[in-house]
Amino acid sequence: MTKGSGLKATAWALGLAPLFWTSVRFFMDDLGANPIEALLHWAGRWALILLLVGLAITPIRRLTGWNQVIKVRRTVGLFAFFYVTLHFLIYLGLDQGFAWSFIIEDVLDRPFITSGFLGLVLLVPLAVTSTKGWIRRLGRRWQQLHRLVYPAAGLGVLHFYWKVKADTFWPLVALAILLGLLLARSPWRALKKASS
């Protein structure tokens, strides 16, 4: 076993467990009275959770000095993209029945959908350039490009906030985590600059 492969396995388990568990519930008809809504919300939640987990990895490494953890960042990020895509496909197919006129109206006219859609759009180039080849080819610009994950997560949080009717508790928790992660970044950089 190479170093860090246990960690990788954990990341895969984290990414696949929701899919496995929800498939079981789906086939046992245990998703409640509105399974389409349940699947849509489930995928959206895991997209957001994994985006935030992915964003937490660099701060965790810096704060704890646990360098190995960086090895799973890509896996977590790609799983986040996987759930966003799944969420979008569930929306298109199951929720909207591919009714394009309704879908286009949603994306263009309803800020709650527009924000989610922009979040997805920002994530596409990141997923595409996640391979070793692209990392090499883009060099320093790769890092700059991948900072787009912050606005993408921000749009995801905004989308979630606009979606709820009255109970803003969980969207605000997500916002607090995102802001905390942003803060965990900047003081670190300031410190590093000061000490060098």
Next chain:
Amino acid sequence: MLIRKPGKISESEVTPYELYLNRRRFIGRAGRIALLGAIAPSSLAAGDLVPGEAEAATLGPQEDELTPYEDVTTYNNFYEFGTGKADPARNAGTLKPKPWTVEIGGHCERPGDYGIEDIIGRFPAEERIYRLRCVEAWSMVIPWMGFPLKDLLEFVQPTSRAEYVEFTTLYDPDQMPGQRRRVLDWPYVEGLRMDEAMNPLTLMATGLYGKELPNQNGAPLRLVVPWKYGFKSIKSIVRIRLVEDIPATSWNLATPNEYGFFANVNPEVDHPRWSQARERRLGEIRRRPTLMFNGYAEEVASMYDGMDLRRWY
């Protein structure tokens, strides 16, 4: 025990509401023809209203089958018990629907505190099968037990000053743990204009599927206004007041640009965040078109003649 089902009837034979009531009284328990069938371009008949056994004889463009008891009682918006759809079924055990008193007051001749037994005894329950359309674009078909609000109002005799009816839900965070968080400005308040309250379709429900109302569905007494979005149909009512001014209702106070006082089901007026043109009937995959006034236009549209329904959403 599945009793007789009526055969198919064509749209032109659809029974007028008054006649339906008479016929229904005549048929009694033997043939539970749905009111739904009498007032919509489809007909529904349920035998013994036991989950799973209910069967529908339908025609017209849309079929209306009863939503299973299980779904009706586990998928609820009742924020007093939590904001998740499954929360009310899980948490409503703390509600004590007996004993229960409803305070009736305001501009009427017979104000007073009425015990729930009193109310149930005075106004015999009949069965009404109605579509329920939630503002969130999903819908159900529910066999309610209850009596017309009209009967209760006629009993308490509103005075000429009564223009609106205001309803209030219980406020008691011990019984309703969701009220410990201020997601809405508790207690929940709803209201109807007097003509809407007196409309024969407007029901005070005390049961569903032939049983007492489960707590999560608004025990022991709730409103059912089938041509309006579900949030108008206030649950677990403790106060009914006859008032002069338009009541300040909970969702309207919370988000006035999204939830109006009238909240009539209207496929042409979208919610700011989603289309109201279609809905998902629970149990179905494809969305179906939403009907004007939830399919009850014939009974209720005249109340809104001359009103701009885009403005008065």
